[in-house]
Amino acid sequence: MSAVSNEIEIIDDPGAPAHVPRAADLNPRSEKRAEQQVAILFGLSGVGSLLLIYSYVFVADDIFIFIPIMGNQNAHQLGLGIGMAMSLFFLGMAAVHWAKTLMPETEIVNHRHEFRSSDEDRADFVKTVKDGVAGVQLGRRKLIKRSLAASLGLFALPPVLLLRDLGPLPKKQLEMTSWKAGTRLVTDPGNRPILASDLEVGSVVQTLPAIAEGTERLLSDIAKDPVLLIRLRPEDFQLTPEKFAMTHEGIIAFSKICSHMGCAVALYEQQTKHLLCPCHQSTFDVTRGAKVIFGPAARPLPQLDITVDAEGYLVARAPFNEPVGPSFWERNSQ
Amino acid sequence: MTTAEKRLGTVANYVDERTGAAGWMKKSLTKVFPDHWSFMLGEVCMYSFVILLLSGTFLTLWFDPSQREVVYEGVYEPLKGLKMSAAYASTLDISFEVRGGLLMRQIHHWAANIFMAAIVAHLLRVFFTGAFRKPREFNWILGILLVTLGLVEGLFGYSLPDDLLSGTGLRITSAIIQAIPLVGTYISFFLFGGAFPGVGFIPRIFTLHVLLIPGAFLAVITIHVMLVWYQKHTQFPGPGKTEKNVVGQPILPVYMAKAGGFFFIVFGITAFLGAVASINPIWLYGPYNPGQISAGSQPDWYMGWLDGLVRMAPPLETHAFGHTISWNILIPALIVPGILFTGMALYPFIESWITGDKREHHLLDRPRNVPNRTALGVMSITFVLISLINGGNDIFATVFDLSINQIMWFSRIAIFILPPLAFVITKRLCLSLQRADRDLVLHGRETGRLVRMPSGEFVEVHEEITPQERWTLTSHEQQPALELSETDSRGVRRPGGFKNKIRVRLSKAHAVSVPKVTAQELKEIEHH
Numbered sequence: 104m105s106a107v108s109n110e111i112e113i114i115d116d117p118g119a120p121a122h123v124p125r126a127a128d129l130n131p132r133s134e135k136r137a138e139q140q141v142a143i144l145f146g147l148s149g150v151g152s153l154l155l156i157y158s159y160v161f162v163a164d165d166i167f168i169f170i171p172i173m174g175n176q177n178a179h180q181l182g183l184g185i186g187m188a189m190s191l192f193f194l195g196m197a198a199v200h201w202a203k204t205l206m207p208e209t210e211i212v213n214h215r216h217e218f219r220s221s222d223e224d225r226a227d228f229v230k231t232v233k234d235g236v237a238g239v240q241l242g243r244r245k246l247i248k249r250s251l252a253a254s255l256g257l258f259a260l261p262p263v264l265l266l267r268d269l270g271p272l273p274k275k276q277l278e279m280t281s282w283k284a285g286t287r288l289v290t291d292p293g294n295r296p297i298l299a300s301d302l303e304v305g306s307v308v309q310t311l312p313a314i315a316e317g318t319e320r321l322l323s324d325i326a327k328d329p330v331l332l333i334r335l336r337p338e339d340f341q342l343t344p345e346k347f348a349m350t351h352e353g354i355i356a357f358s359k360i361c362s363h364m365g366c367a368v369a370l371y372e373q374q375t376k377h378l379l380c381p382c383h384q385s386t387f388d389v390t391r392g393a394k395v396i397f398g399p400a401a402r403p404l405p406q407l408d409i410t411v412d413a414e415g416y417l418v419a420r421a422p423f424n425e426p427v428g429p430s431f432w433e434r435n436s437q
Numbered sequence: 438m439t440t441a442e443k444r445l446g447t448v449a450n451y452v453d454e455r456t457g458a459a460g461w462m463k464k465s466l467t468k469v470f471p472d473h474w475s476f477m478l479g480e481v482c483m484y485s486f487v488i489l490l491l492s493g494t495f496l497t498l499w500f501d502p503s504q505r506e507v508v509y510e511g512v513y514e515p516l517k518g519l520k521m522s523a524a525y526a527s528t529l530d531i532s533f534e535v536r537g538g539l540l541m542r543q544i545h546h547w548a549a550n551i552f553m554a555a556i557v558a559h560l561l562r563v564f565f566t567g568a569f570r571k572p573r574e575f576n577w578i579l580g581i582l583l584v585t586l587g588l589v590e591g592l593f594g595y596s597l598p599d600d601l602l603s604g605t606g607l608r609i610t611s612a613i614i615q616a617i618p619l620v621g622t623y624i625s626f627f628l629f630g631g632a633f634p635g636v637g638f639i640p641r642i643f644t645l646h647v648l649l650i651p652g653a654f655l656a657v658i659t660i661h662v663m664l665v666w667y668q669k670h671t672q673f674p675g676p677g678k679t680e681k682n683v684v685g686q687p688i689l690p691v692y693m694a695k696a697g698g699f700f701f702i703v704f705g706i707t708a709f710l711g712a713v714a715s716i717n718p719i720w721l722y723g724p725y726n727p728g729q730i731s732a733g734s735q736p737d738w739y740m741g742w743l744d745g746l747v748r749m750a751p752p753l754e755t756h757a758f759g760h761t762i763s764w765n766i767l768i769p770a771l772i773v774p775g776i777l778f779t780g781m782a783l784y785p786f787i788e789s790w791i792t793g794d795k796r797e798h799h800l801l802d803r804p805r806n807v808p809n810r811t812a813l814g815v816m817s818i819t820f821v822l823i824s825l826i827n828g829g830n831d832i833f834a835t836v837f838d839l840s841i842n843q844i845m846w847f848s849r850i851a852i853f854i855l856p857p858l859a860f861v862i863t864k865r866l867c868l869s870l871q872r873a874d875r876d877l878v879l880h881g882r883e884t885g886r887l888v889r890m891p892s893g894e895f896v897e898v899h900e901e902i903t904p905q906e907r908w909t910l911t912s913h914e915q916q917p918a919l920e921l922s923e924t925d926s927r928g929v930r931r932p933g934g935f936k937n938k939i940r941v942r943l944s945k946a947h948a949v950s951v952p953k954v955t956a957q958e959l960k961e962i963e964h965h
């Protein structure tokens with residue numbers, strides 16, 4: 104070895120160990136046996152293929168069989184899968200076993216060469232490039248150089264521009280929901296209006312804004328509109344007067360869309376009165392206006408101002424006073 | 438000559454007269470591939486990619502990549518009559534009505550997991566053995582590109598069925614995009630074709646998933662493998678192996694038969710998993726509805742560590758001048774992974790800057806002989822593992838009867854403490870292993886047999902190791918630390934003194950090692 108940087112005397116390389124022949128190289132009986140083993144493996148692969156064909160054509164897909172450990176299994180699915188697995192796996196095993204036991208296994212030595220080109224080649228290359236570039240004469244042809252740069256710059260714009268119609272501009276869409284003053288809260292699912300008097304203390308209801316008969320909700324609305332109604336005893340709350348004024352007889356309404364990344368905040372713990380988002384476990388304290396008490400969310404869930412209409416049904420008194428859901432650059436409120 | 442040989446000869450002649458391929462083929466077919474189990478990891482990547490192409494193409498024959506709303510009328514009773522996207526409905530059809538469809542879906546998803554696992558294992562092999570050193574830096578960078586593509590391809594893949602679980606993943610994806618200052622909202626609206634969930638995302642990622650990204654994969658994998666071919670494979674040090682040679686089996690026939698066979702074995706194992714182990718049973722989750730969620734929402738494991746980072750982030754947001762910056766999203770989802778991947782891509786250059794080593798390397802390092810690098814690797818793995826554990830904190834909490842708060846706080850603290858600790862421990866471990874190697878060469882192997890000396894004391898008989906083993910344990914080089922004097926030969930202070938100081942410090946840390954046994958020392962021992 105040439106490349107040793109520290110000047111110590113190193114131990115000599117004894118060279119590659121001598122080749123040890125395999126059983127099948129020495130003994131015709133072992134050779135025969137190895138040959139048979141390979142044939143058996145190929146055979147098993149064939150059995151797998153047949154199993155697959157049989158299961159595809161003849162096994163109905165509503166037959167279940169009991170397999171220890173795995174329990175009840177669909178025979179059709181299992182037959183297809185196991186058949187395919189066998190047909191592939193044993194084909195591979197046969198080839199590998201064949202290579203390992205019977206094909207010549209002597210090692211060969213190849214030589215490496217440094218990748219660096221010879222100095223001559225490099226010099227020639229540099230000269231060729233220089234000559235080529237000189238022929239272009241960019242240095243002398245200032246006008247061409249500048250117009251080329253300008254046109255290349257412009258050339259890059261159309262491809263970007265062509266992507267403009269991928270979608271509409273955001274405008275104020277992220278800031279708005281379907282809630283308006285007077286919109287009734289309706290159950291989801293069911294679309295039934297909710298009588299404040301029907302809500303018991305401790306109950307939770309998922310709601311959406313009422314929509315006109317015969318219209319369809321857009322998924323993009325369902326991504327912003329859901330509201331959770333929770334009824335506590337009014338004395339359970341520790342809210343600022345403004346926030347308390349947004350509740351109705353102990354009923355408080357929050358956006359169900361997590362202020363972290365927009366998952367549905369779906370878990371409510373009765374005892375602690377905490378709302379928990381299953382995505383990253385942000386935890387919101389309902390009694391304190393959905394203040395974040397744990398997890399990565401940085402803001403409370405927006406609260407919807409609610410009251411009842413003339414018939415006693417719960418309605419929004421005003422739209423949300425801040426955008427719901429995850430933050431974004433243009434968001435302009437705490 | 439047999440007739441078969443004659444016929445083959447005619448074909449070969451026809452092709453060669455038009456391409457001159459024989460010369461090149463002759464050389465290629467005697468090309469040597471060194472054998473080691475860890476060299477198969479790259480092959481597993483390649484094979485699972487082929488499996489993905491085959492099973493994925495099967496799925497495209499029935500999959501309908503559309504967010505158009507349909508009413509489900511298929512055979513799966515619990516969802517009958519429900520409104521859902523055509524994408525979800527067609528995935529149900531593939532699962533329940535296309536014979537072999539469920540098997541193919543499961544094979545496809547298992548193959549994706551095996552693909553990512555193999556890529557990560559392959560990357561670690563290359564890292565810990567120093568295979569990324571000159572002249573293989575290009576291939577290292579291509580490898581990092583492949584991991585990144587794999588993450589994106591996998592995310593897009595499991596988002597296609599448009600079920601409740603993957604839709605939640607897309608909700609989070611859109612929130613990450615929205616968090617990018619200045620342009621985030623616009624990018625999100627363009628990608629999704631409007632406010633989330635939009636109308637265009639599933640068909641768009643479908644095109645990316647089945648056409649653009651596989652195409653990019655194919656191109657990068659081709660260059661990657663061609664470079665391996667051209668630069669020849671590295672080999673582990675051992676008797677008869679040098680920087681100037683490659684020792685192994687020729688392509689034809691052994692390597693070809695083994696590699697070909699191995700493809701079928703990998704495919705077979707994937708099919709077996711697809712047959713017996715259910716994966717992503719989307720019919721249990723239901724169609725996506727942004728107002729709902731399934732508890733225990735988890736991405737595939739290769740995205741899980743990112744989710745874990747997001748979960749442990751502190752609740753930080755900045756509100757200023759009418760704008761919001763969500764550090765709680767930007768840091769864990771974009772900044773930290775960005776630093777990690779950039780650092781990985783640059784590592785070969787950083788290391789060669791530290792060591793000042795600009796030579797070619799074809800003999801691999803045993804990880805213990807480069808303690809600093811090995812420790813850095815284990816440190817990074819520790820970082821990712823803690824994140825991954827936190828990504829599954831809800832599951833760990835139920836399984837081990839802990840509270841999520843406990844795991845979250847453990848992770849928040851551990852992510853700062855454990856990786857450096859792992860570094861220190863690994864480095865020490867490497868040095869003790871070097872010491873053990875040294876003892877082995879000097880004193881041989883302990884046999885457990887005790888002999889009584891004339892003086893009455895007992896000593897253990899040591900068995901000398903073979904010259905081959907001795908060579909393997911001592912043939913690595915131990916590069917001394919860089920010495921950069923602060924002044925040049927004329928006594929003038931060099932520019933960049935601070936940079937040099939850091940470089941010398943790092944170089945010193947990198948060069949720490951237990952001196953290996955020299956021939957001199959062995960001779961001295963023999964004389965005793």
Ligand code: HEM
Nearest residue numbers: 489490493494496497500546549591594595597647651717
């Ligand atoms: C190379 C890396 C690839 C990765 C990591 C990957 C990953 C995935 C994953 C995780 C899924 C979800 C499967 C499920 O549980 O349903 C998926 C779905 C799908 N993939 Fe791929 N895939 C890859 C390549 C391909 C290719 C090359 C094609 C087609 C040519 C393809 C076609 C599809 C289709 C049509 C689906 C949706 C159908 C369904 O889920 O039933 N994939 N992919």
Ligand code: FES
Nearest residue numbers: 361363364380383
């Ligand atoms: S989306 Fe609710 S915690 Fe992240």
